[in-house]
Amino acid sequence: MAPSKPRVRFAPSPTGYLHIGGARTALFNYLYARRYGGTFILRMEDTDQERSTPESVKAILDGLNWLGLDWDEGPGKEGACGPYFQTQRLDTYRAHADQLLSEGKAFRCYCTREELTARRELAAKEKRDYRYEGTCHDLKGPPAGKKQEDAVIRFRMPSGEGEVSFDDKVLGVITKKYSDLDDWVMVRADGIPLYNYGCVIDDHLMDITLVSRGQEHVNSTFPQLMLYKALGWTPPDFAHLPLILGPDREKLSKRKHPEADVMLHARTGILPEALLNFVIRLGWSHGDDEVMTREQMVEWFDFDGVGRTSGVWDPVKLKWFNQQWFKLLPPALVAERLIPFLEARGIQARGDARLEPLVVALRERTQTLDEMANTASIYFRTGVTLDEKAAAKHLSGDSLGLLRQAREKLEALPAWTVEPLDGVVKTVSEAASVGMGKVAQPLRVAITGNTTSPGIGETLLLVGREEALRRIDAALARGG
């Protein structure tokens, strides 16, 4: 049954750039919201004051904007459930913590960080798992020498035999015994909530109906469910997404895998449409469909298509998707995206009529904007650097004579358009009783410096008459 107007969220911790895993979580939530006419919320979980930075907030917003994953409520889009930065919600967290304290569902713990570290180290030495031992569980007030304002607030796990369970939309039913959970810290002494606590308060107050996030959070779901229960709130549905592995089959991580950075791909010339298309296939499928438009993604996405097996990063596939998108998008749009890559090479191509035909010619033979700009730059520059091997092979002996004949005919052409340009190659080769390649290749090397390019007529057209003749002259002069 289609859910009525779901409210879903992406809740990144702004401690670095937008990670591919984060982008996938955002995408899946976004698509689900769009498919069912719901709301996509962006919440900044910025409570780690040492690691959260305004630069990271900006990096995440930039990443989402580049991918075109627009949120309905969140930073810059205030809605009824704001603010959307956790550090701006501390009063709310305090109020609920006070309520839980007064009901005995939470308690103040005075154990210092040093004491806890020592106990944890002892446990490690004795090779047992450390679990908070309930030191302050039944205290009525601060122990001697300690102050209430130094205490953290812990959740009071109910004692006894119970278990907590949920039916994950991807993983199915998962259960944990109460005895496997401890009295976890909800709020630090300075009033800053810890992840499990802030997350539940916000997901509830923001009316979230389904929480979809990475599988690394499955275990957090149990303490979170205990909190929903303690507060008498109905929990949302959950859908935990499979891991994403790097090309080396290790968990895709910022530390080890540069490709985990969404904006790295913007810089290397992957189109956002292609990256999204690649990312949606990391753990989700719709039959054998590969290339999908945004509209199709919205039409087809649901959590029942999410698999349990990890998605593996395939760089060849990413480039393949990019080339498919080169061909799907209007050339004018690809040209627009190409301009900054040309500018980075010192080429001002804005407004140049050759841009769109160049895109059409080069999308067949290049896979990233960076590669396209590299090849395209040959057409905008004055002069060309010849590849030594290509020149030695094609700009010597008889080839030079053929090139000279071609040049004469080219110069005499009344119109510099593809057909007559190709016609020159044909006429010269027929007259000399050689294959067309014998004429086209020397020309191609003279014009582009190398042996691969679009059709020769097209290449000559794109370089332009004056520059083409100049390059041929330079090649002839070089060849003697």
Ligand code: GLU
């Ligand atoms: N801030 C958490 C993270 O970035 C959010 C996890 C969640 O979605 O609940 O991993």
